[in-house]
Amino acid sequence: MPDKLLMRFRVNGEPQEVAVRVEKTLLEVLREDLGLTGTKHGCELGECGMCAVAIGGRPILSCLALAVECQDQEITTVEGLAKDGRLDPLQETFAALGAAQCGYCTPAFLVTARALLDRDPHPSRKTIAKALSGALCRCTGYLKIFEAVEEAMLKATAPGAAHASPPPASTPGAPAPSTAPSPAPGGSPA
Numbered sequence: 734m735p736d737k738l739l740m741r742f743r744v745n746g747e748p749q750e751v752a753v754r755v756e757k758t759l760l761e762v763l764r765e766d767l768g769l770t771g772t773k774h775g776c777e778l779g780e781c782g783m784c785a786v787a788i789g790g791r792p793i794l795s796c797l798a799l800a801v802e803c804q805d806q807e808i809t810t811v812e813g814l815a816k817d818g819r820l821d822p823l824q825e826t827f828a829a830l831g832a833a834q835c836g837y838c839t840p841a842f843l844v845t846a847r848a849l850l851d852r853d854p855h856p857s858r859k860t861i862a863k864a865l866s867g868a869l870c871r872c873t874g875y876l877k878i879f880e881a882v883e884e885a886m887l888k889a890t891a892p893g894a895a896h897a898s899p900p901p902a903s904t905p906g907a908p909a910p911s912t913a914p915s916p917a918p919g920g921s922p923a
């Protein structure tokens with residue numbers, strides 16, 4: 734069996750083709766081969782939830798998924814949330830309500846919350862808490878995160894819902910800039 738396989742993915746609506754070692758996880762391919770460092774790594778054991786991405790609209794832990802098994806699937810990372818130069822409402826409410834401090838966990842919460850709102854536009858607080866329970870935040874706490882999800886839900890369902898604005902210089906959940914937040918234990922700066 735060759736060391737590398739040519740794999741095809743569809744990431745954030747774009748086709749991607751890359752030769753990667755067969756044992757690589759989806760997390761490794763996203764970050765190392767596709768340069769999508771918005772998805773964070775932490776424990777790489779399926780315990781911290783930092784590596785969440787959506788496949789076919791369902792959140793998964795990319796550290797536990799072999800890339801080879803994710804071929805030809807629709808993968809969404811935090812980089813795919815902003816559309817046509819507009820932030821996702823969740824990115825706006827996370828910023829407005831202070832639902833991110835170091836921001837290391839924010840991509841996972843954003844991707845997971847987007848998947849939730851797409852399948853259930855009116856989740857209860859209990860449903861939100863359950864959906865997000867797999868991701869650990871070590872500094873903000875969860876109250877503001879839950880409130881930001883609820884606020885985004887209200888914005889999306891309000892009559893004449895306000896449209897998102899162009900991304901600011903600092904976008905919650907965007908790929909870590911050079912002033913990257915401190916890594917989570919076991920993580921890396923980006």
Ligand code: FES
Pocket residue numbers: 773774775776777778779780781782783784785794795796797
């Ligand atoms: S659960 Fe994937 S990095 Fe922790």
Ligand code: FES
Pocket residue numbers: 832833834835836837838839869870871872873874
């Ligand atoms: S904002 Fe959640 S870990 Fe820092």
